Amino acid sequence: MAKKKLPEFKSKEEIHEFWDTHDPAEYEGVEIPGGMHPTHPRPKKMVSFRLDEDLVERLNKLAVKEGIGYQTLMRMLLFEAVEAEEQKEAKRAG
Numbered sequence: 001m002a003k004k005k006l007p008e009f010k011s012k013e014e015i016h017e018f019w020d021t022h023d024p025a026e027y028e029g030v031e032i033p034g035g036m037h038p039t040h041p042r043p044k045k046m047v048s049f050r051l052d053e054d055l056v057e058r059l060n061k062l063a064v065k066e067g068i069g070y071q072t073l074m075r076m077l078l079f080e081a082v083e084a085e086e087q088k089e090a091k092r093a094g
Contacts, residue, residue, distance in 0.1 A: 003028035016076055017068050 004027050009015045051059075056070070063070040 013066050013068050013072075013076065017072055020072060 006027050006029065007018070009018065059070045059073055063073040066073060
């Protein structure tokens with residue numbers, strides 16, 4: 001089966017949204033890290049926690065403006081916050 005070419009992405013949000021719904025094994029030039037199943041390049045773990053209704057509404061509004069789902073937006077925001085904290089820690093340690 002011939003592999004597909006990756007589309008052009010205009011933002012990080014588009015990239016995240018794309019890989020949440022597509023199989024990397026179907027695309028040329030995409031390497032899958034060892035030990036990972038091709039249909040799940042980044043394993044996800046279900047977590048459950050309560051958020052204020054107001055915060056969920058605000059997340060939904062932001063997500064609509066970005067053209068993505070609010071859960072995708074939450075993953076992106078958490079990822080960016082953790083990376084920022086790790087960078088702060090690395091600067092303090094270095």
